[in-house]
Amino acid sequence: MNAVAKPAATEVAKPAATEGKPDISRYTGAEKAAIILMCLGETAKPLWEMLDEEEIKEVSQAMSSLGLVPAATVETLVIEFVTKMSGSGALMGSYEQTQRMLQAFLPKEKVETLMEEIRGPAGRNIWDKLANVNETVLASYLKNEYPQTVAVVLAKVRPEHAAKVLAELPEDFAAECVQRMLAMEPVQREILEKIELTLRTEFMSNLARTSKRDSHEMMAEIFNNFDRATEGRFIGALEERNREAADRIRALMFVFEDLNKLDAGGVQTLLRSVDKSDLAIALKGASDALRTLFFSNMSERGGKILKEEMAGMGPVRLKDVDAAQTRMVALAKDLAARGEIVLSDGKAEDELIY
Template sequence: MSAGALVVQQGAEDRELVGPERVAVLLLALGEQYGSPIWDRLDDMEVKQVSTAMAKLGPVTGDMLNELFVDFVTALTSKGAVMGNYDSTERLLQSFLPKDRVSTIMEEIRGPAGRNMWEKLSNVQETVLANYLKNEYPQTVAVVLSKIRSDHASRVLGILPEDFALEVVNRMLRMDAVQKDVLDKVEQTLRVEFMSNLSHTTRRDSHELMAEIFNNFDRQTEARFITALEEENRDSADKIKTLMFTFDDLGKLDTGSVQTLLRNVEKDLLSVALKGANESVREFFFSNMSTRAAALLEEDMAAMGPIRLRDVDEAQGTMVNIAKDLAAKGELIIMKNNGDDELVY
């Protein structure tokens, strides 16, 4: 949460937050960085309602904030708690908007993130895209792969049957500028036949979403909400904790993986991250260094003196993200739950 975005007042009287007030508190708590994408999706009337509620909000107590966030997490993670769905939303929109406008809106809601079709395709899992494209004409596939990100196109090509992939490569090498009407036809086909079907088959698990959100909390906020959620919905809290990948989980890396991580982490970042680590994780990293390197790192950490918990959280979060990026490239393996399950990113 952004510091100073929401002032939680101690000693104020608790009261029930209703309607736009609940939205106002959530957006204030999210701050500018995380709240901005939500503001962008509000229409003028909604912005006015939320802004008015925000201006008149008054003091918010810690208990009020905790209750609101627990309600929010519980609603997302409890089966059936959220009554709206894609089909009901589409039916409602069709009652007062033209069909083509509704299709565009629903595509934005359902489809992978992106401003246009080609950005969306670049965010579709490569195995899913390859499975669809393998049944298309090689020329069509050549057009599609020429329009999406090159790194994504390379992964898709690597999954396609070898002979088919080679034909696509040859088509791409010989391909001239694609006429606009041909490109429009391919784009329309993808929108109707692929993206609409994809939206019905790839609904993201809400517990996974909340685990990612909780991963980005600082440790005090994370502990507060996990504790509160355990009281309201222990099953969901347990699922979220299982799915979360934290700095402590780096202590489960195998020898080769931790060496890879250490080569990709700046010394100053490592010092700050380990300064606030528990003893077992700290010793795990020291044991995977040379005696001299570990001694020098310990000296650097001692010379730092007291450091802010926020800086430690940021450094540890950066190391976790580096580990995830390396795992996505296949350069290290991330294990959780006593090593029984490999996490693939």
């Protein structure tokens, strides 16, 4: 029960070490407890009631991230219930199932608090969780606290994270916090527990409720997958109802013409990866500037062949151009995610210095 719960892949079961008995040593104590409690269902209520809050939290976290647990592993873990389990097969641990099970024996408010923490930043304790909170978000909260409190918090998190948070705080306030850290005496356990409680109840709980994905960002991704006509129709309709929302979505969208922001190395990397037929069709509907960018980063022979291919195509349907451009944008995003190219959003911090 005191082992750290390791998240499992959602869809991939942990393989057995041998062809015979499954290797249950791959599961932590919290994960084993979660599997057994899931098997018991509501009959496990007396066991849940014997756990303290931290243990419930740890087992709940493990349960929500179990993914698929093979039936053979389940039977090994709860061999005394093998007859009952052999009929139901494998188990799937999920956030939703964990929430339903906890609601059977815990007050609604307590369940909501637990699930918010599970959904929030990962970590065994409050300090681990803070290490996974964006430094700007954490600094925005801490700047309203007493410098001494901030000093205690920054002394407890990793030095590299503390440095980033300090850089985000107002200069004078940050300097005062540094002074407090330099002169800090060992913190009394009662004071530390009070700070931990405040962080958990006021900051982390609120963060879990408010850190939902921005709806405009979600809609921008959806709009990126529309063909040009559909995108124009929806954007136009939205502009009539809420121009501000339409403008925000448009600003968040990454469209084919944004490839114009790639540097020479990025264009060449994309050219090496893209399907040549997609490239020819996509450039048929591109601006002169974007065509020039791509041709200027190709060999003379390669550019000539591509131009001849484009000329030989004749008229191309708009939907085919849209589809090819969409695939190129998706490829560019994938390359960016792997760190092979940089997709600039036009911010100063994305500019390259030579």
